[in-house]
Amino acid sequence: MRALEPWVVQPLETFLAESGARLTLLMTSSGQVVAQHGFSRSLDVMTAAALGAAIVASTEELARLMGASGFEALVHNGQRQSCLLAAFTTPRGRWIGLVVFGPETSVGIVRLFFDQMVQQLAAVAPREQPQVPMLAENFETELDASLKALFGR
Amino acid sequence: MSLVNFTAREITCKLVYYGPGRSGKTTNLQYVYGRVPESRRGRMVSLATQTDRTLFFDFLPLELGTISGFTTKFQLYTVPGQSYYNATRKLVLQGADGVVFVGDSQARRFDDNLESLQNLQDNLLAQGVDIRQLPVVFQYNKQDLPRDLILSHDEMDDALNFRAVPSYPADALHGTGVFETLRGISELVLKRLAVGSPVA
Secondary structure, three states: EEEEOHHHHHHHHHHHHHOOOOOOEEEEOOOOEEEEEOOOOHHHHHHHHHOOOOHHHHHHHHHHOOOOOOOEEEOOOOOEEEEEEEEEEEEOEEEEEEEEOOOOOOHHHHHHHHHHHHHHHHHHHOOOOOOOHHHHOOOHHHHHHHHHHHOOO | OEEEEOOOOOOEEEEEOOOOOOHHHHHHHHHHHHHOOOOHEEOEEEEEOOOOOEEEEEEEEEEEEOOOEEEEEEEEEEEOOHHHHHHHHHHOOOOOOOOEEEEEEEEEHHHHHHHHHHHHHHHHHHHHOOOHOEEEEEEEEOOOHHHHHHHOOOHHHHHHHHOOOEEOOOOOOOOOOOHHHHHHHHHHHHHHHHOOOOOO
């Protein structure tokens, strides 16, 4: 498991243990990863987050056009794996959960413990925002070297 | 907004390629995807119509390397350029750390460029973001076309680049200017993060 901030870990671990979910991704509404469990390649995590955030954003926009207050969660049922997508509010802003689960559990169980995780996150979230780091004095040299290495020029 | 993971020492930035339809936004990402080592990039996702026009967005995750001890990652997005896709453009623009405005250098697309730039400004404002406070660079694509069909780099600057931000001539299909543009926006976004203050 990887988490952006330590206070996310305990609620997420509890959710994973209770729900039987295979993969879980928590992200901001703009698709930035906050925490994840089960994905093996970090670049694939970003792709999953981008797609999940897009689905939720477009669904919420559709709900707004229809005059609905929004959809609580989306479930895609597959033969071997299913997927739950749900947005929720935390003291750190609006987040999205993407949960992949198999036939060893059920959508009802996953939703039940997902809702509990959301409550726990709200309860333990620190109110103050983390400080943005000052990057080192040699930042520009390292930036130049990294850009040259990546772009080959 | 950039996300910083202190535990894993990672920085993730979201860069959005904006501009009128058919200006070459997707072509930029396709060129980058084809030239960056596989270990440094993820899958390129394109949510496109059957005729390969961008419907929702293209997405390409890149790993830049380590800067000041932080593994630095970029998420490159494109928006659909056609005016009737504004709802999805707004969604993709949410949380952008920097914008590349890809202009079409053809003289006949002059009004489309202006309209798209105005639309960018409007969509940012709707999200409470002043375009003057956001890292932006311009790319003037299709500069390889015959001179009598296009506006020059200076003419495009005069038409679009009121704030004199970095701008790059490009032929995205063959790669000219693609990495220069990406390098330019990367520098602006990361310098802004380093300084912790808005880019003027």
